[in-house]
Amino acid sequence: MTTSIIPTLENLYDVTQSHQDNRGYCTLQWRRGKLLVKVPGRVKQPYLASLDDKRSLVECLQHSPVSLISIDPKLGEALLKFWADACQAAQKPIFLSIPAGKKLPNQPLRQLQRVIDWIAALMLLLLVSPVMLGLIGLMQIYSPGSLFCHKWCVGKRGKLFQTISFCTHNTTPLARWMVKYNLDNLPQLFNVLRGDMSLTGSRCWTLEDAIQLNKLPEITASWEVEAQSHLLHLDSQIL
Known part of the structure; x- marks a missing residue:
């Protein structure tokens, strides 16, 4: 019906x-x-x-x-x-x-890239998991509030998804140190595991940048x- x-x-x-x-x-x-x-x-x-x-x-x-x-x-x-x-x-x-101005990448190559991204993200997560757990503990002590933030980004084929990152909006020495060494973006490895973004392919644009610059990772x-x-x-x- x-x-x-x-x-x-x-x-x-x-x-x-x-x-x-x-x-x-x-x-x-x-x-x-x-x-x-x-x-x-x-x-x-x-x-x-x-x-x-x-x-x-x-x-x-x-x-x-x-x-x-x-x-x-x-x-x-x-x-x-x-x-x-x-x-x-x-x-x-x-x-x-988004405009269809380019050809889609070869499907087998895309699948291979996805496998490489997944394996690399999993290995990196295993390596940095102690660091992430330590940061979570420090944030609960020195930066009270939400631990994670989400931001809309544009991924493959123009798909909108939310990236995961540590909240560093509180202007604390810990937050500034995390931003300086790009540690606030470590949770984005989970986005890579889910297939939202890639470690080896083209970069993802924030929704704001995609609108302003009219640049997108792939075609429609x-x-x-x-x-x-x-x-x-x-x-x-x-x-």
């Missing part, structure tokens, strides 16, 4: 004339379970009040067959983080939409290229 992620809506309006400043307004399109979140265009589409509230958006995503979300970086950092948080809560992968997934000529507007289909 297929169900719509939105209630029955009667009123449509031109998005270029109203509600442009509303956080919940953006153009939604999809194809075969892939939802595209784009900047408003000159099209008539229903306003979705549920996009103003994170909990409502999470519920919509959880009860829909959408399997992957691609979001336009032109929407801005605040809206990107809003959607990223909601997708994480709904356990839906979200990708930053192939379905995005195919979808451009087969997109369906949200107000015309049922998910």
Whole structure:
């Protein structure tokens, strides 16, 4: 049984004339379970009040067959983080939409790189685990508060993920020393184990840098290229 992620809506309006400043307004399109979140265009589409509230958006995503979300970086950092948080809560992968200007690396090479990264990260974790445990103990004594911080970054194929690092926001001698020797990023080895980032490949960009510099590690997934000529507007289909 297929169900719509939105209630029955009667009123449509031109998005270029109203509600442009509303956080919940953006153009939604999809194809075969892939939802595209784009900047408003000159099209008539229903306003979705549920996009103003994170909990409502999470519920919509959880009860829909959408399997992957691609979001336009032109929407801005605040809206990107809003959607990223909601997708994480709904356990839906979200990708930053990026140009398909390069060819995908050879798949066997990518798999080999993944294996090398996993083995290297595991070995490094075993080596530095005493150091990490020691830092955790020192932080609990000299830097009270949260031990770990999370930041949205852009990884392979434009996928958004949260990096893990030690919190060094407290301006203590311990925090400054950890930042000086890059020890605050040791927990990111867990990101490498999960496949979010690589030790040997191209670097990951923070969400802020990716938006400002318009540089991303790899190209968009192939379905995005195919979808451009087969997109369906949200107000015309049922998910």
